Amino acid sequence: MEDLKWLFKKYGILFAVLLLVMILSCIMYNRQEEHIPKTDSNSETDLRKTESNELSEEERWEKGYDLPIEEEKKEEAETDCFVIMDRLSDIYMNADKGDASNVVLSDETLDQMQDVVGESGSPVITSEIYCTMSNYEKMDQFLKDCLEGKDTSIILYSLLNSGGVSRKEYIFDGSEMYLLTVGARWNDSYDPVVSSVSYTRINEWKYTEKGWFCYELCVPEPPEVTEIVDGSELIRVIPLSEEYIELSEKYVYPLCYQGNNLLCSNWDTTTLSTLDYNGVYEYFYKMKYGEGLDPGNYSNGIPATDFECVIMEYLPVTAEQIREWGVYDEETHTYAWERLGCGNYNLSYFGTSVPEVIGVRQNEDGTMTLTVEAVCEMVIANDAVMTHELTIRVNEDGSFKYWGNEILDDGIQNIPEYHYRISGD
Template sequence: MKKRDILLVIMLLCCVSFCACNNGRERTEIVSDSEAKEDITEESTETDRIAKGYDLLVSDSERKEAEDDCKEKMELIAELYKNADKGYASNVIIADEIIDQMVEKLKSIGCSVTVTALYSDMENYKELEDFLNASIAGRSGSAVCYEIHSDGGVGRYKYIYDGKDMYILSAKAAWSDDDKPVITYISYTRIKEWKFTDKGWFCYELCVPEYPEVTEIVDGSCMVRVKPITEKNREMSEKCVLGLAYQGNNLLCSDWDIDRMESLDYNGLYEYLYAMKYQEQFPSENYPDGIPKDEFESLIMEYLPVTAEEIESYAVFDEEKQTWC
């Protein structure tokens, strides 16, 4: 009887051990399946990112390089920033002469550097120029340029060409309240298309979110002045281009002439011509119902060889209110 009891106990222990081992295997299999699904999801997300071209993953080494480099350049101009008159506004604007001194600091160590001001030349531009020409020839490589911002911060832009696609690794450093450099932004994006013009413009369009992912248009177009602009061209551009620019109207980016005036966006152009004539921004709040017919047509005809009848056939007109939209 005693032996039978002992055998029963042994058998019971074996069953318990077997069940425990089996449950352990099941739990291990469940965890493994979960991890596998997570890996697949991560791979799928990264594949989507690569296809879309924006919000690409930044490697640890590239991130560290960008952060360290930005902080190093900020340290070079730290004394200039600390001694600059920053005023009392929350948005700090550094005087142009101080910005110029910051540029000289980076220029002195061989950096390709520019500023956000219009018609500014890039110092030490040859590195970027050589990189772009090499990219046109199909040779892979990279180049870094810097931009001093009006608040005294530094933008770092590393352009990378892999023999097929162009990418940009962008980083921005700003100053904290206690005048310490902090990294505020790092991104890695594929450039959808690009061109380096004979006149020295590096024009490119970034991959950006598109409909239906976003409902508003995201503008990914950029222009970087690489080669210095001549003084004559600068004067002519300030006189003829600055007031109009290339956004909000299509006067300077459409194929038109005196015999083909229908392609112009007259409604979009009006506020820019208004600003050119009166040297002030168009007060749209004063025209909630649109611009009166005579007022609109007279300004357009003052600048362009077009008649009132032609304007009526080309632009958007509210017949009921007799105003231009």
């Protein structure tokens, strides 16, 4: 496929990227911030901990990152960011920020902020998974003008779930595209402060038929840095329909592509034995009860009645079949369970992909088939690593069961072989 050439060009750093993923995964397995009159002295990003500060201006332009910024241009960007933060201050101060040290705003609060910033006329996105870009028509026209080689620019505001704002100005000179980013956050006194400023050349970019703006920033590479910097980013410009967003949120996002194999393997009602029941349990549990399971409660396994009840809620299987195909202890009447971590799954950028419904059809047998594409931002910036069809049987009361999954074309060749969470040997 066309996007594979991106992957080949990145093989030189892929191994190191996977090592980084492994380190992060060992800490947690379940992305914030960035404005203003004063600059936070502790906000220098790790990206700047390189030898770039010692480079000449000519060398910086050649490498494409940490580019010099005209002071007037920088002040203009920071002032714009200030104005936006000022408009959001009341919403942020009155929002429920929880008790954690790291603020995570609700989707509802982010939606309120997006409505306010959208009144500026600029395109606006949030950190929500299936966010619809405000004023997307302007971003769409900007990218089409770029494809025609026109000199143009646009400002995109990104609202982070921490309450911060990122002002991204994309500048196209008819040949090269650059990104000027000013990030802002709130300090403990609810004052906006600049957290980062950067000016970078975009190494590669494309605007896909689906409406995704995919690009890769110029970043430091080994041996200049000891840690891999991933400059890839995907931004959905043309929104998904409300129907597809609803279907994505309800049926596919709760599963994704890591920790279970429902969406990343071929199976149907005749091959249910191939599913990873001990892996998918925690995902079904959260779907059923609305909250994640507490690992501390299952150090001695999961009671059979609890496990089987949850599994049978979402798959057409019997308790007897689950005991045969899952990792089950007949003496203790429990199912084995382990927290997902490094060592019990394949490390790959694919696991970070987000499933996106792009089509739906009703079948004669009463089932529904969703056409789903795996959108991966990490490393390869691909809006369709693979395409698959997920079949679901929905009951009159709204409950449903997964009926099968088929990976189309040669998509199975583009993803790693699935690693079962727990071995039954």
